[in-house]
Amino acid sequence: xxxxxxxxxxxxxxxxxxxxxxxxxxxxxxxxxxxxxxxxxxxxxxxxxxxxxxxxxxxxxxxxxxxxxxxxxxxxxxxxxxxxxxxxxxxxxxxxxxxxxxxxxxxxxxxxxxxxxxxxxxxxxxxxxxxxxxxxxxxxxxxxxxxxxxxxxxxxxxxxxxxxxxxxxxxxxxxxxxxxxxxxxxxxxxxxxxxxxxxxxxxxxxxxxxxxxxxxxxxxxxxxxxxxxxxxxxxxxxxxxxxxxxxxxxxxxxxxxxxxxxxxxxxxxxxxxxxxxxxxxxxxxxxxxxxx
Amino acid sequence: xxxxxxxxxxxxxxxxxxxxxxxxxxxxxxxxxxxxxxxxxxxxxxxxxxxxxxxxxxxxxxxxxxxxxxxxxxxxxxxxxxxxxxxxxxxxxxxxxxxxxxxxxxxxxxxxxxxxxxxxxxxxxxxxxxxxxxxxxxxxxxxxxxxxxxxxxxxxxxxxxxxxxxxxxxxxxxxxxxxxxxxxxxxxxxxxxxxxxxxxxxxxxxxxxxxxxxxxxxxxxxxxxxxxxxxxxxxxxxxxxxxxxxxxxxxxxxxxxxxxxxxxxxxxxxxxxxxxxxxxxxxxxxxxxxxxxxxxxxxxxxxxxxxxxxxxxxxxxxxxxxxxxx
Numbered sequence: 001x002x003x004x005x006x007x008x009x010x011x012x013x014x015x016x017x018x019x020x021x022x023x024x025x026x027x028x029x030x031x032x033x034x035x036x037x038x039x040x041x042x043x044x045x046x047x048x049x050x051x052x053x054x055x056x057x058x059x060x061x062x063x064x065x066x067x068x069x070x071x072x073x074x075x076x077x078x079x080x081x082x083x084x085x086x087x088x089x090x091x092x093x094x095x096x097x098x099x100x101x102x103x104x105x106x107x108x109x110x111x112x113x114x115x116x117x118x119x120x121x122x123x124x125x126x127x128x129x130x131x132x133x134x135x136x137x138x139x140x141x142x143x144x145x146x147x148x149x150x151x152x153x154x155x156x157x158x159x160x161x162x163x164x165x166x167x168x169x170x171x172x173x174x175x176x177x178x179x180x181x182x183x184x185x186x187x188x189x190x191x192x193x194x195x196x197x198x199x200x201x202x203x204x205x206x207x208x209x210x211x212x213x214x215x216x217x218x219x220x221x222x223x224x225x226x227x228x229x230x231x232x233x234x235x236x237x238x239x240x241x242x243x244x245x246x247x248x249x250x251x252x253x254x255x256x257x258x259x260x261x262x263x264x265x266x267x268x269x270x271x272x273x274x275x276x277x278x279x280x281x282x283x284x285x286x287x288x289x290x291x292x
Numbered sequence: 293x294x295x296x297x298x299x300x301x302x303x304x305x306x307x308x309x310x311x312x313x314x315x316x317x318x319x320x321x322x323x324x325x326x327x328x329x330x331x332x333x334x335x336x337x338x339x340x341x342x343x344x345x346x347x348x349x350x351x352x353x354x355x356x357x358x359x360x361x362x363x364x365x366x367x368x369x370x371x372x373x374x375x376x377x378x379x380x381x382x383x384x385x386x387x388x389x390x391x392x393x394x395x396x397x398x399x400x401x402x403x404x405x406x407x408x409x410x411x412x413x414x415x416x417x418x419x420x421x422x423x424x425x426x427x428x429x430x431x432x433x434x435x436x437x438x439x440x441x442x443x444x445x446x447x448x449x450x451x452x453x454x455x456x457x458x459x460x461x462x463x464x465x466x467x468x469x470x471x472x473x474x475x476x477x478x479x480x481x482x483x484x485x486x487x488x489x490x491x492x493x494x495x496x497x498x499x500x501x502x503x504x505x506x507x508x509x510x511x512x513x514x515x516x517x518x519x520x521x522x523x524x525x526x527x528x529x530x531x532x533x534x535x536x537x538x539x540x541x542x543x544x545x546x547x548x549x550x551x552x553x554x555x556x557x558x559x560x561x562x563x564x565x566x567x568x569x570x571x572x573x574x575x576x577x578x579x580x581x582x583x584x585x586x587x588x589x590x591x592x593x594x595x596x597x598x599x600x601x602x603x604x605x606x607x608x609x610x611x612x613x614x615x616x617x618x
Binding site: 119120122123125126127131134135208212216220222235238242243249250252256257260264265 | 303304306307310311315318319321429430432433434435436437438439441442444445449547548550551552554555558569570572573574576578581584585588589592593596
């Protein structure tokens with residue numbers, strides 16, 4: 001963690017994410033009014049940013065077509081977008097780790113079948129799969145979490161598969177086996193903890209990607225349903241008012257970019273920090289082995 | 293090389309068959325009855341039964357699947373529930389538009405990415421490198437549909453320079469050949485710029501990494517020791533080496549690019565497979581969803597195969613390896 005903060009990209013990325021997450025969590029404190037109920041529509045619709053309405057309330061990012069405060073919707077929408085992104089990545093990582101580790105651990109047809117399944121799912125464009133699945137059920141935030149989880153585990157499975165394969169040949173695994181531990185116990189207690197490092201990097205990048213996809217689905221009307229705000233359906237609502245109220249669509253897009261940039265920077269920094277640490281480790285090892 | 297390609301082609305075929313089967317199973321597992329959807333809420337039970345019989349829904353699932361697969365292979369893809377048009381004509385006009393858009397943006401984004409990534413690697417850790425890194429990270433983070441809307445706001449509404457919707461103007465049938473070409477290019481501009489900008493960031497980041505790896509190789513030290521100029525070393529030696537992983541990535545990035553194209557097509561009403569798919573999903577138009585999914589999988593598989601062939605051309609070692617193995 002300290003190494004991550006010492007990396008400039010990691011520090012900037014974490015700061016970006018911290019600000020956005022804090023805004024979303026503290027939404028009731030930093031905004032005023034309900035984000036979902038329309039205000040005095042005639043008097044307060046399409047107010048420009050930094051103006052105040054006839055009631056004296058200030059709208060830092062203006063209002064939308066129903067007179068709702070864009071800043072409030074942005075903060076409350078962040079709760080949905082961040083939660084969906086985070087939960088779906090937890091789901092996809094869990095599935096990916098299970099499938100990938102079993103595919104790497106089991107030799108023979110079972111492992112090959114799991115790997116084949118992974119490669120098959122990897123070859124289908126994710127958005128096409130998402131749209132196909134979204135067509136089948138009534139759209140909701142929970143459905144989006146499930147869909148993103150179900151369509152996002154494959155790269156993680158591939159990653160874990162490679163790590164497990166490499167670790168299975170190491171002496172300490174052999175040692176654990178000869179000491180009489182069961183096969184699944186060796187996998188869970190000895191191999192997996194060592195295979196999870198690259199998964200953390202994939203998770204950081206995956207959260208950004210999942211948030212983008214959630215927004216995309218909501219933009220197409222297949223994700224979070226209005227009036228509940230999500231950054232995606234806010235962009236969709238701002239699409240029709242691009243000429244007279246461009247701020248409605250601009251603000252959620254900027255938030256999306258900030259979050260995804262934050263996730264990418266943190267992911268990049270983590271990868272570098274980890275490779276530096278493992279590199280230092282192998283240098284030490286070679287230094288030890290060179291001693292007579 | 294040939295054996296590898298045959299193996300890849302067979303794997304690709306298996307993927308397409310798998311996708312077709314998956315769509316069939318999913319659409320049948322979905323709640324709701326196609327006959328009910330087709331006939332509407334006013335249909336009598338007798339009409340519904342007749343409808344189910346006409347659609348073959350009363351037969352066992354296995355028989356339905358083989359019958360459907362047979363029809364699909366023969367090119368009989370059914371009729372759209374929403375528009376009443378044959379699915380095949382809908383997709384027959386859609387796929388060239390998608391291929392045109394995706395290929396052009398793939399080409400442009402990788403050319404730009406190569407230039408930017410090479411410059412960054414050549415001036416590693418300079419201010420320019422940092423600035424370009426910031427730009428590429430931001431481009432990677434941009435949602436395509438949002439960038440598209442922002443470009444529409446700028447170029448269509450504010451500057452009134454470029455059209456925002458469709459692949460041709462309403463009057464394109466009455467234009468001369470040159471004017472029609474110009475009209476087509478003007479309509480292509482915004483979707484292409486959007487898709488390219490999203491792609492450039494990822495390509496540049498990857499090229500930069502591959503170039504930095506290549507510049508650490510011993511043969512670069514040799515080339516420098518021989519007294520070659522920096523530009524000769526970077527372009528003649530390092531870039532050629534870095535091209536190999538880049539071409540591999542070209543194939544791997546196709547599904548992602550296709551995914552991006554779905555949103556961009558939806559924003560710009562570009563008449564491609566992505567827009568057909570989105571509209572079909574929104575209307576729960578199952579025959580079209582099924583066919584569009586299959587076409588997308590097919591396009592991605594074919595693209596990956598093309599990338600495999602290309603990487604054999606770029607990397608002679610791959611060919612030699614295969615020849616030794618056979």
